[in-house]
Amino acid sequence: MKALNLVPHDVDISFISKRVLFFAFSAFLIIASIGMVLTKGLNFGIDFKGGILIEVRTEGPADIGAMRDQLSALGLGEVSLQEFGLPTDVLIRIQRQDGDGDAQNRAVELVQKTMGTEVEYRRTEFVGPKVSQELLQDGILAVGLAMAAILVYIWFRFEWQFGVGAIIALMHDIIVTIGVFALLGLEFNLSTVAAVLTIAGYSINDTVVVFDRVREKLRKYKTMDLPELLNFAINRTLSRTLMTSVTTLIALASLFFLGGEVIRDFSFAMIFGVVIGTYSSICVAVPILLYLGLDERARGNLDGTNEDGPQSQADRP
Amino acid sequence: MVNYPTWKKVLVALICFIGLAYAVPNFVDEDLLSGVPDGLPNQQVNLGLDLRGGSHLLIEVEVQKVIDEYLESLVDTARAELREARIRYRSLGKSANNMGVNIPQEADQDRALELLRQLDLEARVSQSGDRLTIELPEPIMAARRAAAVQQSIEIIRRRIDETGVREPTIQQQGQNRIILQMPGVEDPQRVKDLIGKTANLSFQMVDVDNPLQEALAGRVPPGSEVLQMAPNARGPGQPDFMLVRKRVDVSGQNLVDSQPSFDGRTNQPVVTFRFDTAGARRFGEVSTNNVGRPFAIVLDDEIISAPVIQEPILGGTGQISGRFSVQETSDLALLLRAGALPAPISFLEERTVGPGMGADAVAAGEFASVVGLVAVLIFMAIAYGRFGLYADIALLMNVILILGALSVLQATLTLPGIAGIVLTIGMAVDANVLIFERIREEARAGRTPISAIDAGYSRAFTTIIDANVTTLIAAILLYAFGSGPVRGFAVTLSIGIITSMFTAIMLTRLFVVTWLRSKRPDSLPV
Numbered sequence: 001m002k003a004l005n006l007v008p009h010d011v012d013i014s015f016i017s018k019r020v021l022f023f024a025f026s027a028f029l030i031i032a033s034i035g036m037v038l039t040k041g042l043n044f045g046i047d048f049k050g051g052i053l054i055e056v057r058t059e060g061p062a063d064i065g066a067m068r069d070q071l072s073a074l075g076l077g078e079v080s081l082q083e084f085g086l087p088t089d090v091l092i093r094i095q096r097q098d099g100d101g102d103a104q105n106r107a108v109e110l111v112q113k114t115m116g117t118e119v120e121y122r123r124t125e126f127v128g129p130k131v132s133q134e135l136l137q138d139g140i141l142a143v144g145l146a147m148a149a150i151l152v153y154i155w156f157r158f159e160w161q162f163g164v165g166a167i168i169a170l171m172h173d174i175i176v177t178i179g180v181f182a183l184l185g186l187e188f189n190l191s192t193v194a195a196v197l198t199i200a201g202y203s204i205n206d207t208v209v210v211f212d213r214v215r216e217k218l219r220k221y222k223t224m225d226l227p228e229l230l231n232f233a234i235n236r237t238l239s240r241t242l243m244t245s246v247t248t249l250i251a252l253a254s255l256f257f258l259g260g261e262v263i264r265d266f267s268f269a270m271i272f273g274v275v276i277g278t279y280s281s282i283c284v285a286v287p288i289l290l291y292l293g294l295d296e297r298a299r300g301n302l303d304g305t306n307e308d309g310p311q312s313q314a315d316r317p
Numbered sequence: 318m319v320n321y322p323t324w325k326k327v328l329v330a331l332i333c334f335i336g337l338a339y340a341v342p343n344f345v346d347e348d349l350l351s352g353v354p355d356g357l358p359n360q361q362v363n364l365g366l367d368l369r370g371g372s373h374l375l376i377e378v379e380v381q382k383v384i385d386e387y388l389e390s391l392v393d394t395a396r397a398e399l400r401e402a403r404i405r406y407r408s409l410g411k412s413a414n415n416m417g418v419n420i421p422q423e424a425d426q427d428r429a430l431e432l433l434r435q436l437d438l439e440a441r442v443s444q445s446g447d448r449l450t451i452e453l454p455e456p457i458m459a460a461r462r463a464a465a466v467q468q469s470i471e472i473i474r475r476r477i478d479e480t481g482v483r484e485p486t487i488q489q490q491g492q493n494r495i496i497l498q499m500p501g502v503e504d505p506q507r508v509k510d511l512i513g514k515t516a517n518l519s520f521q522m523v524d525v526d527n528p529l530q531e532a533l534a535g536r537v538p539p540g541s542e543v544l545q546m547a548p549n550a551r552g553p554g555q556p557d558f559m560l561v562r563k564r565v566d567v568s569g570q571n572l573v574d575s576q577p578s579f580d581g582r583t584n585q586p587v588v589t590f591r592f593d594t595a596g597a598r599r600f601g602e603v604s605t606n607n608v609g610r611p612f613a614i615v616l617d618d619e620i621i622s623a624p625v626i627q628e629p630i631l632g633g634t635g636q637i638s639g640r641f642s643v644q645e646t647s648d649l650a651l652l653l654r655a656g657a658l659p660a661p662i663s664f665l666e667e668r669t670v671g672p673g674m675g676a677d678a679v680a681a682g683e684f685a686s687v688v689g690l691v692a693v694l695i696f697m698a699i700a701y702g703r704f705g706l707y708a709d710i711a712l713l714m715n716v717i718l719i720l721g722a723l724s725v726l727q728a729t730l731t732l733p734g735i736a737g738i739v740l741t742i743g744m745a746v747d748a749n750v751l752i753f754e755r756i757r758e759e760a761r762a763g764r765t766p767i768s769a770i771d772a773g774y775s776r777a778f779t780t781i782i783d784a785n786v787t788t789l790i791a792a793i794l795l796y797a798f799g800s801g802p803v804r805g806f807a808v809t810l811s812i813g814i815i816t817s818m819f820t821a822i823m824l825t826r827l828f829v830v831t832w833l834r835s836k837r838p839d840s841l842p843v
Contacts, residue, residue, distance in 0.1 A: 057673070100665075104664075112506070121503065122674035123668075123674055124668075125668045128665045128666060138799075150791070190800070193803070194795055194799065198788075198792075198810065239757075244744070244747040246696065247743045251739050259682060260678055266733065270736075
């Protein structure tokens with residue numbers, strides 16, 4: 001009957017004592033990510049940059065070189081072609097044409113006329129400059145608002161120190177995920193924003209679970225040393241943290257390998273986000289509480305809201 | 318906790334049953350569903366264009382043109398009326414949202430003011446010094462812009478209906494945008510060509526009194542304009558441009574019908590048309606007075622035909638000939654039948670997915686979901702034994718509830734939406750993991766099974782709420798600011814979070830309690 005445990009129930013890893021190491025590592029990741037974005041830049045997709053994307057399938061294996069010659073001769077500016085999943089599938093990206101949406105439209109027409117009807121047009125998309133700008137603004141706004149709303153919620157449910165800790169961990173995850181996109185040159189588009197927001201949700205979810213335990217222990221063990229208490233809370237939730245990460249990763253891996261080419265980058269972003277989110281909940285969000293003055297005063301406040309003592313919260317029906 | 322009230326059991330069972338009932342149509346052949354009466358579950362999940370294939374176009378109506386044209390016509394009428402009233406004026410012209418004129422002689426100003434007032438009773442006329450200004454109040458301008466968008470939607474719908482595209486959706490977005498979705502259309506080029514034309518048709522006399530050369534050199538006589546000839550309207554020896562009277566004798570609004578046809582003598586494709594009564598009378602008069610002179614048929618500022626009037630045309634019918642192909646005449650006839658757009662439109666965005674791509678995406682998405690689901694089911698069963706199986710049933714129920722909810726709400730399922738479901742599958746068990754881990758811990762701390770389970774559920778509860786609300790916040794903002802397929806992701810993620818809280822907390826608890834009451838175990842199988 002004894003079932004699987006990912007970690008022994010009496011696990012006691014000293015996370016808090018290694019916090020300087022974690023902070024150094026995270027600081028490195030953040031600086032490297034920002035550096036990557038600044039120097040290498042993000043590979044914006046047409047959603048945010050405007051432009052044209054056409055996916056075609058040819059009869060036999062595609063002759064990408066010939067296609068490139070054919071399309072480059074049209075004078076549409078930068079044209080990039082890449083094999084997409086199968087040797088017969090080619091993804092064509094064409095830079096945004098000067099002018100409005102209609103200019104993109106005319107270019108699409110020209111390309112389709114040039115390539116003729118021998119190829120199957122699997123996808124044709126263009127985004128004009130007006131819309132791409134709006135999409136970018138909306139994307140930034142959505143991420144910003146999501147972070148603000150989460151901060152307010154955590155603040156409301158916990159002490160402010162927890163809110164700050166959660167947001168720092170959250171920004172850490174978002175920045176590093178974006179950094180990886182810059183490093184690997186993956187396309188950054190609307191789906192990526194969706195992935196980033198989901199990562200935000202997941203990371204917070206993870207952090208909240210550990211925080212919840214910290215809060216509970218704060219009420220229960222009033223005299224326990226804070227570093228020791230934080231470590232205790234991490235270890236007690238470690239099994240759950242890893243369990244949930246594993247089930248989520250199982251599902252995402254299935255999506256990554258079997259879900260098709262179009263959502264592969266999206267799945268990758270989320271897989272990376274789950275890993276970094278799990279790491280940050282344990283190694284960033286909790287240790288940082290030590291530096292935010294989560295002191296005896298905070299404990300007193302927490303306890304003060306709960307005059308019946310520590311048990312009543314837990315034993316609530 | 319061990320007492321699970323009957324009403325709660327009934328509620329849980331009822332929700333599961335309803336979810337199942339609404340999910341079932343997705344596994345049934347579509348033909349079978351048409352026999353199911355409304356009110357009963359008979360709807361399948363609404364697939365987005367990225368999954369079923371089709372074309373999505375975002376269109377902008379250039380509403381400012383409506384105001385521009387209005388002001389331009391005001392200027393023209395004002396000029397004519399001022400001249401007729403023999404009032405001296407200077408600097409007659411329009412700006413972005415008003416038109417103005419200077420009346421140097423004070424004696425004329427009152428008369429001019431009254432005259433301008435009569436131009437449009439809705440407009441506001443004001444005077445400062447010798448400058449008279451006429452403008453529309455903002456609410457009226459806004460109403461005209463809105464009307465232009467509404468009318469554009471109507472015209473676009475008419476044009477698309479004529480092309481035989483099935484089930485198009487045409488919706489207004491924001492103030493002056495239109496979203497056009499056409500399932501199953503893999504090459505929207507023809508549709509774009511058709512709806513992209515303003516199709517403003519007018520019949521104007523050719524100005525034969527003034528030399529074209531002068532006008533081309535920049536000295537255009539007042540009341541006339543230089544227009545380009547459409548390539549296939551130009552007969553041999555005809556010029557690229559023509560000097561045409563600005564005055565519109567009859568416009569496309571006077572058309573009641575228009576059909577593609579063939580010329581009886583030359584057998585060339587032509588478009589025949591019929592005027593309404595007012596149009597027929599006007600055209601009869603004009604043609605009677607101008608026999609032997611050429612007139613121009615102008616479409617969107619381009620001359621598509623410039624025939625010479627051979628005899629008075631009194632029947633109210635006519636034909637447009639040129640070197641058209643059969644396709645061109647049928648398109649032109651269609652445009653004339655459907656009417657002109659009140660303002661030009663432009664395409665801001667297009668997303669077209671071919672049917673093969675959509676089918677592949679559905680197949681890959683389904684496969685990935687099933688594999689992911691089965692893998693998580695197996696993992697949970699291994700990790701938590703009997704309780705894991707309970708969680709598995711809850712997870713399956715969760716997927717069914719998501720499908721049911723999507724079907725009822727007729728929310729659009731997109732490819733990222735499928736990803737949302739797969740992600741939910743992975744995250745849905747989180748609530749159960751939290752509860753089970755807590756139960757393990759409490760049991761280890763020496764509690765009896767009943768007490769451990771009780772504590773596990775109640776202590777994990779707040780954590781579950783806090784954790785899920787934060788994810789829900791992210792999902793809702795994604796819905797609010799996302800567009801297209803990404804919204805589909807937000808929808809499935811939100812639905813999944815809510816259903817997973819229900820299944821993980823209420824449903825597994827029902828199983829656990831039932832098991833506890835029947836077996837009264839000494840130790841826990843987690």
